[in-house]
Amino acid sequence: LKGNASGRLSALSFDGNLEVYDFETNFMLPGRTPPEIVHWDALSTALQYSDSNFAARNGSLIHGHTVAHFDISAGLIHGTFAGNTPFTLHADVLNGDVAEFARLTGVYRPLTGTLGLTLNISGTRNSPHGDGHFEIRDGMAYGLAVPSLRGNLRLTNGEAQFNNLEGRAYGNATLTGNGSISMSSHEFRLNLAGRDIDLSRFPRLQSSRFTMNGTADFTARITGTQAEPSLEAHVHLKDLALDNQRAGDFFADAVTHG
Numbered sequence: 001l002k003g004n005a006s007g008r009l010s011a012l013s014f015d016g017n018l019e020v021y022d023f024e025t026n027f028m029l030p031g032r033t034p035p036e037i038v039h040w041d042a043l044s045t046a047l048q049y050s051d052s053n054f055a056a057r058n059g060s061l062i063h064g065h066t067v068a069h070f071d072i073s074a075g076l077i078h079g080t081f082a083g084n085t086p087f088t089l090h091a092d093v094l095n096g097d098v099a100e101f102a103r104l105t106g107v108y109r110p111l112t113g114t115l116g117l118t119l120n121i122s123g124t125r126n127s128p129h130g131d132g133h134f135e136i137r138d139g140m141a142y143g144l145a146v147p148s149l150r151g152n153l154r155l156t157n158g159e160a161q162f163n164n165l166e167g168r169a170y171g172n173a174t175l176t177g178n179g180s181i182s183m184s185s186h187e188f189r190l191n192l193a194g195r196d197i198d199l200s201r202f203p204r205l206q207s208s209r210f211t212m213n214g215t216a217d218f219t220a221r222i223t224g225t226q227a228e229p230s231l232e233a234h235v236h237l238k239d240l241a242l243d244n245q246r247a248g249d250f251f252a253d254a255v256t257h258g
Helices: 098-104
Strands: 002-008 011-027 036-049 053-063 066-075 086-097 111-124 128-141 144-156 159-169 173-182 188-198 212-224 229-242 245-255
Touching: 036 098, 086 098, 098 111, 111 144, 144 173, 159 188
Parallel strands: none
Antiparallel strands: 002 011, 011 036, 036 053, 053 066, 066 086, 086 111, 111 128, 128 144, 144 159, 159 173, 173 188, 188 212, 212 229, 229 245
């Protein structure tokens, strides 16, 4: 820590630079114990602090291969970040670990990939809002390879929204959709659509005794919570062939119960 301090001990002001190495932070998730512990390799930032204001400029945070650059400023009340004091945050994240991001938000599912993220948030701690953009490369979800997935982010009314989702899977297959999750109740909705999915690329549909070929289009709507999700899906199988015997086209609807 290097800089200049002035004022009274009860109302100190500081302007300088901060560097921290090899440290850990605890993330407390609502309704979950123990906290998630994250190790950080390095933090550096230009720091300003007073009884009424806090700012960290040109900051960088390193965690393994993940690097985050950030600028943050916030109003304080007698040195405290209260629920109704304003703040602004800009962050750029490079080479983020999708599985780790998911775990830190309370999602324990088979998700992997490399994340790039740009985020702008402002408002107050009790009522934040903002937008951003994300891109995932070399992703994997429930055993499904997703080479690329991108979309826009929006935070409003206590809800995180994922809009204009675009991705690729299984060669030339395209994925589109949108979704949202409540920051308080963790209820979510997800609308997905896929086109030209090559069935021959699904390992579970191919064996030495049985093969399935053709393409599929689908739409799906998933709502609820992680513990109690609900699914409604519509599937169109095109040019279906079973053991190289043409079976034609099929339409199927699927709805979960319980």
